[in-house]
Amino acid sequence: MRSGWIKGSLLAFAVAATLLYLGSIKREVHTHSEGLQKAHYNDSIRGNGMLKRMDKMETNINKLLDLMNKLEKEPVNQNNAEVKKEKKVVRKLYPNSYLFTKWGDELSEEEQKEAETLFQSYGYNAFLSDRLPLNREIPDTRPRSCAEKKYPEELPSISIVLIYLDEALSIIKRAVRSLIDKTPARLLKEIILVDDHSSNEDLKEKLDDYISSIHEERPGLVKKVRHSEQLGLTQARLSGWQIATGDVVAILDAHIEVHIQWAEPLLARIKEDRTVILTPVFDKVNYDDLTLTPYMAAADAFDWALWCMYESFRPEWYALKDDSQPGKSPSIMGILVADRKFFGEIGSLDGGMKIYGGENVELGIRVWLCGGSIEVIPCSKIAHIERAKKPYLLDFSKMVKRNALRVAEVWMDEYKYNVNIAWNLPLENHGIDIGDVSERKKLRERLNCKPFKWYLDNIYPQLDPLHNLLGYGALMNNVKSDLCIDQGPTPGNTPIIYGCHFYGPQHCYYRNDGQLYIGGIKSHKYNSNRCLVDSGTGVYPGLYECKTAKQKKFNMLWDFKQDGPIQNRATKRCLEIVMADHGYYTLVVQQCTGQTWKIQYVIKDQSMLGRAETAR
Numbered sequence: 001m002r003s004g005w006i007k008g009s010l011l012a013f014a015v016a017a018t019l020l021y022l023g024s025i026k027r028e029v030h031t032h033s034e035g036l037q038k039a040h041y042n043d044s045i046r047g048n049g050m051l052k053r054m055d056k057m058e059t060n061i062n063k064l065l066d067l068m069n070k071l072e073k074e075p076v077n078q079n080n081a082e083v084k085k086e087k088k089v090v091r092k093l094y095p096n097s098y099l100f101t102k103w104g105d106e107l108s109e110e111e112q113k114e115a116e117t118l119f120q121s122y123g124y125n126a127f128l129s130d131r132l133p134l135n136r137e138i139p140d141t142r143p144r145s146c147a148e149k150k151y152p153e154e155l156p157s158i159s160i161v162l163i164y165l166d167e168a169l170s171i172i173k174r175a176v177r178s179l180i181d182k183t184p185a186r187l188l189k190e191i192i193l194v195d196d197h198s199s200n201e202d203l204k205e206k207l208d209d210y211i212s213s214i215h216e217e218r219p220g221l222v223k224k225v226r227h228s229e230q231l232g233l234t235q236a237r238l239s240g241w242q243i244a245t246g247d248v249v250a251i252l253d254a255h256i257e258v259h260i261q262w263a264e265p266l267l268a269r270i271k272e273d274r275t276v277i278l279t280p281v282f283d284k285v286n287y288d289d290l291t292l293t294p295y296m297a298a299a300d301a302f303d304w305a306l307w308c309m310y311e312s313f314r315p316e317w318y319a320l321k322d323d324s325q326p327g328k329s330p331s332i333m334g335i336l337v338a339d340r341k342f343f344g345e346i347g348s349l350d351g352g353m354k355i356y357g358g359e360n361v362e363l364g365i366r367v368w369l370c371g372g373s374i375e376v377i378p379c380s381k382i383a384h385i386e387r388a389k390k391p392y393l394l395d396f397s398k399m400v401k402r403n404a405l406r407v408a409e410v411w412m413d414e415y416k417y418n419v420n421i422a423w424n425l426p427l428e429n430h431g432i433d434i435g436d437v438s439e440r441k442k443l444r445e446r447l448n449c450k451p452f453k454w455y456l457d458n459i460y461p462q463l464d465p466l467h468n469l470l471g472y473g474a475l476m477n478n479v480k481s482d483l484c485i486d487q488g489p490t491p492g493n494t495p496i497i498y499g500c501h502f503y504g505p506q507h508c509y510y511r512n513d514g515q516l517y518i519g520g521i522k523s524h525k526y527n528s529n530r531c532l533v534d535s536g537t538g539v540y541p542g543l544y545e546c547k548t549a550k551q552k553k554f555n556m557l558w559d560f561k562q563d564g565p566i567q568n569r570a571t572k573r574c575l576e577i578v579m580a581d582h583g584y585y586t587l588v589v590q591q592c593t594g595q596t597w598k599i600q601y602v603i604k605d606q607s608m609l610g611r612a613e614t615a616r
Contacts, residue, residue: 123387156247161240164254189246303523304422331364358403473600487519514557
């Protein structure tokens, strides 16, 4: 209908132009006929006759224009109705799904069902991925000066390992296509696909067909390894490294796309120093609409629980005032690039790690302690999908906890207690099987590695040992032992009493100076913990950053011994619970009535923490 309306409008315009042209001719004929009236009467009569015929033609054309204007209104109205029909709102089948928060308004109900099913399987928008070009362009997000850098023509060759478990086929195909298109052919030795026993049928014959099509272009470029059982991320990475033959090995996730000139800065840096292990800078690919969010370069770091995090580089990097320069990093994220042989010499990855978590932190600590270094390379960028959920486990905390304790036992010397405290475990006899670590301890001796204290002093001084603690864990009241102190709603400054669940909001830490932290303890010197305070007025305790409480001279010091009261040193009031009008217990500060408290773990032997403090 819209095309018909356009044609009608163009016709109307043509007719109007014709009328203008006829009007100009009429004026010319009229002028000419007046000049002929005296000399040529007959010619004048003919000219006037022409004017009459043209007047009649003009009248008829005007009638035609009026008719067209009337007819034109109907298609426009029909067209508007049609547009409204096209924009009819489709019922949202999954209003609470993260997938449809900002994507998918135009999908039919059948398409929504398909998209949501795939999203639940993969943790990202496989429906959209299947409809995007394999060689789609992504923006160049490198620091500006990176594009101007020149790299040696002679660089080491690279083997690229892509590890995966139940990825969407289009995601893997796009990763492979990206690597082929954006890695110089002279440098790309091979692409090794490591399948950690996926159940997805698409990753069998269909993936093999795609590999065959690649081999028509680059014979033998892609290799495929498939585990006969699920072994976890660490073993998948090891499987790829073990069959790699390039000078350098890059171990990547399969849900990535590389940026232009991603490999050259990595290879050039390793050519300069084979003992440096590198990581590119990740850009985030949103799991819902697969658009890219640029990330700035940052150090790869961790807390005492060995959860990974980003952190600022050391001040000397910023002093360079050149954001394209490599930055030293205390650890590494999951993606790494290393000289293949040096990676083996330094112990590759700890095969005793299970499923997921901790192996990258272990590598970072080991490399620094045993003769290598870790760097982030801002001129190398990789776009990485951050999944809404991961395929290995629903809850990674148990495995990360187990692996973190293994790292602590091998590498952290007298500081290993920090990992126990961070995971709210007893300092001894935690009851978690960390596997046999004897071979890793022998590796440490063979490599003549430095003590962990050197790492804290020279590589990661921001990591703050959790010293001077007398007790930690949940705090329970004797009046009702199934209730624990809780940090309460956040944001907010009022702790509460709540049913014991023993998770982070109920983790308390009592220091030997009288400070009582509630809701967790920070791992880094640049952070501030939250201290329990008694305002001196009112019945409710407060919870404030300890630095703020100290500056404002809040009453933040308490006396407490196991199975005794918690009493404020300044106000002499006690932390207790009372039955409120609404029928529930409430946490208050009041005149002491003899209520007592029990903390989950008491540190009886202060030397376990004191050795670390003395060593500092």
